[in-house]
Amino acid sequence: xENVEQHPSTLSVQEGDSAVIKCTYSDSASNYxxxxxxxxxxxxxxxxDIRSNVGEKKDQRIAVTLNKTxxxxxxxxTETQPEDSAVYFCAALAGTASKLTFGTGTRLQVTL
Amino acid sequence: xxxxxxxxxxxxxxxxxxxxxxxxxxxxxxxVSWYQQTPGQGLQFLFEYFSETQRNKGNFPxxxxxxxxxxxxxxxxxxxxxxxxxxxxxxxxRPLEGAGANVLTFGAGSRLTVL
Numbered sequence: 001x002e003n004v005e006q007h008p009s010t011l012s013v014q015e016g017d018s019a020v021i022k023c024t025y026s027d028s029a030s031n032y033x034x035x036x037x038x039x040x041x042x043x044x045x046x047x048x049d050i051r052s053n054v055g056e057k058k059d060q061r062i063a064v065t066l067n068k069t070x071x072x073x074x075x076x077x078t079e080t081q082p083e084d085s086a087v088y089f090c091a092a093l094a095g096t097a098s099k100l101t102f103g104t105g106t107r108l109q110v111t112l
Numbered sequence: 113x114x115x116x117x118x119x120x121x122x123x124x125x126x127x128x129x130x131x132x133x134x135x136x137x138x139x140x141x142x143x144v145s146w147y148q149q150t151p152g153q154g155l156q157f158l159f160e161y162f163s164e165t166q167r168n169k170g171n172f173p174x175x176x177x178x179x180x181x182x183x184x185x186x187x188x189x190x191x192x193x194x195x196x197x198x199x200x201x202x203x204x205x206r207p208l209e210g211a212g213a214n215v216l217t218f219g220a221g222s223r224l225t226v227l
Contacts (some may be wrong), residue, residue, distance in 0.1 A: 032214045043202065043218040044155070089155060093214060099145075099168045100216060102155040 002027040004092050006103025013080050014111055021106045023090035024072040030092040033066060033073045034100070039086045047088075048075070080110045113139060116219035118203050124225045130191040133222045137184050137205030143167075144186040145216065146178060149200040158201075161186055162208060190224075198226045 003026040013019050025033075034049035050057045050064045050073065057064050061080075066073040077084055087107050091100040117136040125131050137144050145168075146158040157170035161180035178188040184205075190197055200223050204216035 034215070036218075043220050045218070046215060049215070091155075099157050099160060099170070101157070102147075104154040 002030060002092055002094055002099075002101040004090060004101050004103045006090050006106060008106060009104065010107045010109070012109045012111060015080060015082060017080055019075075019077045019080055019084070019108055019110075021075045021088055021090070021108070022072060023074070023092075023103050024070075025092040025101075026071065027092065027094045028068075028071065029094040032093040033064070034091050034093075035062075035064060035075050036089045036091065036102075037086045038089065038105075044089060077108075080108075082110050082112065084108060085110045116203055116205050116217055118201075118219035118222050120222060121220065122223050122225075124227060125193050126227050127193055127195060129193050130189060131193060131224060132187055132189045133201055133203075133224075135186045135188075135203030135205075135219060137186070137203075138217055140207060141205035141217070142184050142208050143206045144180060144184065145204045145206075146186070146188050147202045147204065147218075148172070149202055149221070150198075155202070158188065193226045195226050198224060200224075 006023045031052040036044035037047045038044040048064050050066050061078050063076045087105045089105050090103040093100050119134045143162040145160040147155045149155050160168040164180045175191045180186045200221040202221045203219045206216050
């Protein structure tokens with residue numbers, strides 16, 4: 001089955017700096033890659049996603065890049081703010097089923 | 113539009129007992145998936161239901177089961193509880209058609225503590 005590895009497990013950046021979280025996946029049939037943000041005590045919420053026919057997608061301060069050949073995708077957050085502090089999960093989905101396989105999460109801490 | 117609703121939000125059980133958790137999806141979402149979230153293992157897929165049928169199953173023992181009703185509401189059951197079943201159980205729903213067909217919307221979760 002699909003296996004998703006996520007790095008780093010923790011990341012501390014200063015406010016205004018950029019943050020990058022990287023994920024690799026194993027199943028070449030995976031075609032949908034969402035990123036979820038989970039604040040402390042809250043539910044995971046989708047922040048951005050990318051499909052396999054696209055190499056990059058941006059939404060204001062966040063962007064995701066996908067390298068299908070290398071089977072990895074990354075989340076980029078620019079001009080980080082304290083409210084970006086949360087746990088971020090990447091995921092991969094193969095086919096049309098909703099069996100998302102999640103990475104183990106990255107705890108991002110944005111310090112003042 | 114109401115979000116995904118899970119009940120109960122918190123519960124405490126003892127080893128050997130069984131528990132039933134409930135999930136009401138977003139109106140119009142016919143698929144319901146369940147995930148177990150623990151600090152050590154992250155988010156792990158349990159199963160997915162739509163049209164009242166289990167469509168996908170993760171690598172969990174048979175003590176974990178679920179069902180879906182004709183109104184798309186879903187329940188999951190864990191029998192013979194073990195200490196390791198302590199976790200946040202998240203339900204997520206999605207539509208089956210359209211641009212958002214792959215997008216899962218999560219509920220707030222049911223936090224189960226097994227003593």
